[in-house]
Amino acid sequence: MIDIRIPDALVESQHLYAGEAGRAFIAALPARVRKFTERWGLTPDGDPMHGMAALVLPVVRADGTPAAVKFQVLDEETEGEPVALRHWDGDGAVRLLDHDESTGTMLLERLDAGRMLSTMADTRKAVLVLAELLARLTAGPAPDGMRRLGDIAAEMVDGLPGALKAMADPAERAVVERCGGAVREVMGEPGDRILHWDLHFENVLASDREPWLAIDPKPLAGDPGFDLWPALDNRFEPDEVLWRFDAMTEVLGLDRARARAWTLGRVLQNTLWETEDGRPPAADDMEIARRLLGR
Numbered sequence: 001m002i003d004i005r006i007p008d009a010l011v012e013s014q015h016l017y018a019g020e021a022g023r024a025f026i027a028a029l030p031a032r033v034r035k036f037t038e039r040w041g042l043t044p045d046g047d048p049m050h051g052m053a054a055l056v057l058p059v060v061r062a063d064g065t066p067a068a069v070k071f072q073v074l075d076e077e078t079e080g081e082p083v084a085l086r087h088w089d090g091d092g093a094v095r096l097l098d099h100d101e102s103t104g105t106m107l108l109e110r111l112d113a114g115r116m117l118s119t120m121a122d123t124r125k126a127v128l129v130l131a132e133l134l135a136r137l138t139a140g141p142a143p144d145g146m147r148r149l150g151d152i153a154a155e156m157v158d159g160l161p162g163a164l165k166a167m168a169d170p171a172e173r174a175v176v177e178r179c180g181g182a183v184r185e186v187m188g189e190p191g192d193r194i195l196h197w198d199l200h201f202e203n204v205l206a207s208d209r210e211p212w213l214a215i216d217p218k219p220l221a222g223d224p225g226f227d228l229w230p231a232l233d234n235r236f237e238p239d240e241v242l243w244r245f246d247a248m249t250e251v252l253g254l255d256r257a258r259a260r261a262w263t264l265g266r267v268l269q270n271t272l273w274e275t276e277d278g279r280p281p282a283a284d285d286m287e288i289a290r291r292l293l294g295r
Contacts, residue, residue, distance in 0.1 A: 004033055004057065010050040018053070018073055025073045029055060032071055036105050040098060042069065049113055051216075053078075058110065066110035067097060074104035077218040080146055082106055084194060084219035087143050092136035093214040094205075111213060115206035123235050127244045130199055130231045131251035133214050134224065138252070142194035142221030149222025149262075150190035153183055156268050163275040172281050175289050179268040182261040191223030200230035224252055225262030229270075229288070232263070236284045241291040260292050 006029055014022030033055075037044065041062035049056045054072035061067050072078050082104075085096035090109075098107035120126040160180040167173045196203075197218040207213045228248050232241050249259045267289045271281040 004030070004044070004048055006030070006055065007048065007050045010052075010055060013052045014073070021073050021075065025071075029071060032103060032105065033057065033069075036069055036071075036100065036107075040069075040107055042067070042107075054216075056113075058113075068108045068110050070106045070108055072104055076147065078104050080219045081217055083143055083146065084196075084217045087140070087194060088137060090209070090213075092133050092210075093217070094207075108215075109207075109209070111205035111207045111215065113205060116202045117204035117212060118201035118234070120201075123237065123240065124243070124247070126201055126234075127231050127247055128251065129204065129212050130201070131248045133204065133212065134196065134199060134227055134248070135252045137196050137199075137214060137217075138193040138224040138227060140194060141192045142219070146194070147220040148190065149195070149220055149226055150187060152220065152222075152269070153187040153190055153265060156180070156265065156272060157183060157187065159272050160268070163272050166275045167280065169280065172286055175286055175293070176268060176271050176281060178293055179264040179271070179289055182264040183268060186223070186258055186261040186265075189223075191226075192221050193224050195220050195222050195224065195227050197227060198230065199227060201234045223258065223262050225249075225254055225259030226265060228259060228263050229266035232288050233284055236287075238287050238291065241288055242295060245292065263292060264289055 006026060011026050014026050018025065036042070037059065042059035044057060045060045045066065046058040054070055057069045057071070059067050059069055082096055082099045085093060089095070094111055095109040096106060097109060099105070117126050117129055157180060164173050164177060167176065196214060197220055198216060199214055203216045204212050204214055228245065231248055232244050245263065249256050267285045270285050274281055
């Protein structure tokens with residue numbers, strides 16, 4: 001019988017941030033690991049890895065092929081992941097090999113978890129890798145039924161007045177209010193491309209099949225400009241914000257005014273989450289917004 005030790009950090013994060021769903025996920029995880037390794041004929045092949053919300057178990061399939069099983073809480077964000085991976089079918093992203101719809105468990109091709117894009121010393125080269133992947137991933141329309149940026153934008157605009165009241169710093173309020181204004185200008189045309197939403201340096205891994213592949217999408221349908229913010233924030237360098245933004249928009253062939261508005265929308269989204277938790281806006285976000293607004 002397969003028995004694995006669930007990492008303490010994953011237990012703590014699920015109990016702290018995911019509430020009852022997270023506690024239920026952790027309680028069910030040992031049996032779930034046994035169930036799917038048996039169902040898919042898998043042999044564990046190394047220590048499990050984890051982030052804040054998922055356990056990834058390296059395995060070998062019955063035919064000797066290396067793979068990985070991802071166990072995670074099924075929610076609004078994660079339920080779209082297998083849909084997006086099937087849509088991309090390995091083109092710029094990890095390939096989905098099998099999937100259980102009832103639990104969200106996924107069997108994935110094995111990538112090199114020891115070589116994330118974050119290990120690349122030259123951040124400009126890393127940003128260009130992200131841009132080239134995004135150009136591929138966002139090339140086509142999103143599948144039906146996916147979360148839509150237009151709905152998210154409307155919710156952000158509705159939540160803006162309350163967030164502004166909760167902010168103590170008038171300079172930060174002014175920046176966030178301008179972010180809201182930018183979103184209002186473009187929300188009538190939210191786009192229909194399939195977005196990754198979370199393509200940062202640690203969500204890009206090296207592979208034998210391609211030099212770099214994307215993992216862990218939180219997909220939605222919308223404008224690719226909404227996908228640029230992680231590349232601006234990763235290994236944050238204030239003086240690099242405009243270079244990174246211009247490089248990304250050039251590679252993706254985006255209208256810079258619209259891309260700027262949707263990037264400011266990501267700053268607004270982040271700020272709404274911070275104020276909901278009683279925190280001020282992130283300093284990096286405020287600097288990104290100032291740089292984009294000031295050009």
